[in-house]
Amino acid sequence: MIQHHPAPETLLAYSAGTLPAGRALVVMAHLQGCPHCQAEAATLDALGGALLETLTPEPLAPDAFARTLAQLDTPAPPAPRRQTPLPQPFGLTLPAALHGTRIGRWLWLGRGLRYSRVRLPWAPEANVMLLRVAPNRRVITHSHGGAEFTQVLHGGFYDATGHYEAGDLAEADEHLSHQPCAGPQGCICLAALEGGLRLPW
Amino acid sequence: MNATDAPLYFFLAATTRAVVVTEVNAPPPNGAALAALIARVASAQDRTAFAALFKYFAPRVKAYLRRAGLTPAAAEEVTQQVMLAVWRKADHFDPAIAGAASWVFAIARNARIDHARRQRDLPAAPDPAEEPQAPSAETLLLTAERATRLHKALAALGPEQRQIVQLSFFSDTPHTAIARALNLPLGTVKSRIRLGLAKLRDLLEDAP
Ligand SMILES: [Zn+2]
Numbered sequence: 001m002i003q004h005h006p007a008p009e010t011l012l013a014y015s016a017g018t019l020p021a022g023r024a025l026v027v028m029a030h031l032q033g034c035p036h037c038q039a040e041a042a043t044l045d046a047l048g049g050a051l052l053e054t055l056t057p058e059p060l061a062p063d064a065f066a067r068t069l070a071q072l073d074t075p076a077p078p079a080p081r082r083q084t085p086l087p088q089p090f091g092l093t094l095p096a097a098l099h100g101t102r103i104g105r106w107l108w109l110g111r112g113l114r115y116s117r118v119r120l121p122w123a124p125e126a127n128v129m130l131l132r133v134a135p136n137r138r139v140i141t142h143s144h145g146g147a148e149f150t151q152v153l154h155g156g157f158y159d160a161t162g163h164y165e166a167g168d169l170a171e172a173d174e175h176l177s178h179q180p181c182a183g184p185q186g187c188i189c190l191a192a193l194e195g196g197l198r199l200p201w
Numbered sequence: 202m203n204a205t206d207a208p209l210y211f212f213l214a215a216t217t218r219a220v221v222v223t224e225v226n227a228p229p230p231n232g233a234a235l236a237a238l239i240a241r242v243a244s245a246q247d248r249t250a251f252a253a254l255f256k257y258f259a260p261r262v263k264a265y266l267r268r269a270g271l272t273p274a275a276a277e278e279v280t281q282q283v284m285l286a287v288w289r290k291a292d293h294f295d296p297a298i299a300g301a302a303s304w305v306f307a308i309a310r311n312a313r314i315d316h317a318r319r320q321r322d323l324p325a326a327p328d329p330a331e332e333p334q335a336p337s338a339e340t341l342l343l344t345a346e347r348a349t350r351l352h353k354a355l356a357a358l359g360p361e362q363r364q365i366v367q368l369s370f371f372s373d374t375p376h377t378a379i380a381r382a383l384n385l386p387l388g389t390v391k392s393r394i395r396l397g398l399a400k401l402r403d404l405l406e407d408a409p
Contacts, residue, residue: 009394016370017310049302050351051370057260068281076289100327122326
């Protein structure tokens with residue numbers, strides 16, 4: 001049962017297309033597992049459609065339709081090739097949102113803590129990673145230069161703001177300083193960080 | 202208006218490849234008629250149906266892109282790409298998942314994002330619409346009447362909250378734009394957006 005969803009204004013920004021790429025990817029991963037938010041996002045897209053219809057039409061160049069017609073028979077460019085999924089622990093299936101990303105190998109980051117960099121060819125500046133925390137392991141206290149979105153893929157974690165299980169999305173802003181702790185099954189999550197981590201030293 | 206007898210269009214092919222579309226006494230198509238036009242493009246590559254979709258949506262998509270900060274030339278170009286995508290993706294259109302305007306909006310939004318990336322020599326992200334998506338019971342129920350109810354709810358929204366919603370969708374930097382337009386401190390914008398959305402939701406739920 002999913003308990004934690006993206007904030008309403010986050011889903012709005014996602015639907016409007018103004019959410020930065022890293023956070024948008026994490027929200028998409030959440031949506032793919034959350035029928036509730038899928039319905040919310042569909043309503044917001046419909047709101048975008050309704051607003052589109054209220055705009056004062058702006059005339060196109062006289063030859064715009066002809067130029068579009070001339071392209072109708074050109075075949076669409078092929079879709080980008082998909083990376084063969086890397087084997088993941090616990091038989092974990094990665095969210096479809098990660099298609100087209102380049103997922104690195106698991107690297108050691110600290111005791112009981114591994115990460116794997118997720119690169120977005122369409123947004124090289126995005127700081128996205130898979131994090132894997134051993135059962136009951138505490139991550140050191142940190143705050144963020146900006147927002148941190150975390151989608152739990154396996155297991156769970158908790159911090160002062162609540163318990164997060166598989167399917168939940170945690171939004172932390174730049175004001176939150178927290179010390180997440182993995183649950184008894186450990187935790188694998190997809191995280192997008194803006195502005196990097198701020199460690200207490 | 203019935204879907205099949207919908208708009209009547211004449212194609213007047215000039216000496217060049219230019220095609221002029223003339224509409225004869227057809228009212229603007231409603232949601233169901235627009236959905237039927239997309240279905241005709243999908244099932245029969247119907248260019249008359251496509252012409253009607255172009256006539257209705259292209260000038261609105263261009264207006265949207267202009268509001269998002271694209272130059273007139275770029276907006277013109279990207280609008281044509283959006284309409285080309287409408288033609289190519291018509292068979293992905295499922296009226297049980299999205300209404301016509303909602304579907305075109307999503308294509309235009311993605312084209313806007315892709316355009317910004319192209320400006321930086323970056324590739325486009327994979328199209329999430331190509332991922333299999335099963336409509337939930339909730340979306341199925343909603344889609345039929347959603348567009349009409351949304352238009353009513355938008356009309357009933359206070360001018361300030363309507364502006365918040367509009368800027369959220371149309372501005373490239375919505376928070377800054379909302380703060381400036383309504384003369385609000387930037388820190389309060391998030392809660393104002395949340396309030397506006399809650400109000401809209403109330404109106405949607407109250408709608409008959
Ligand atoms: Zn959700």
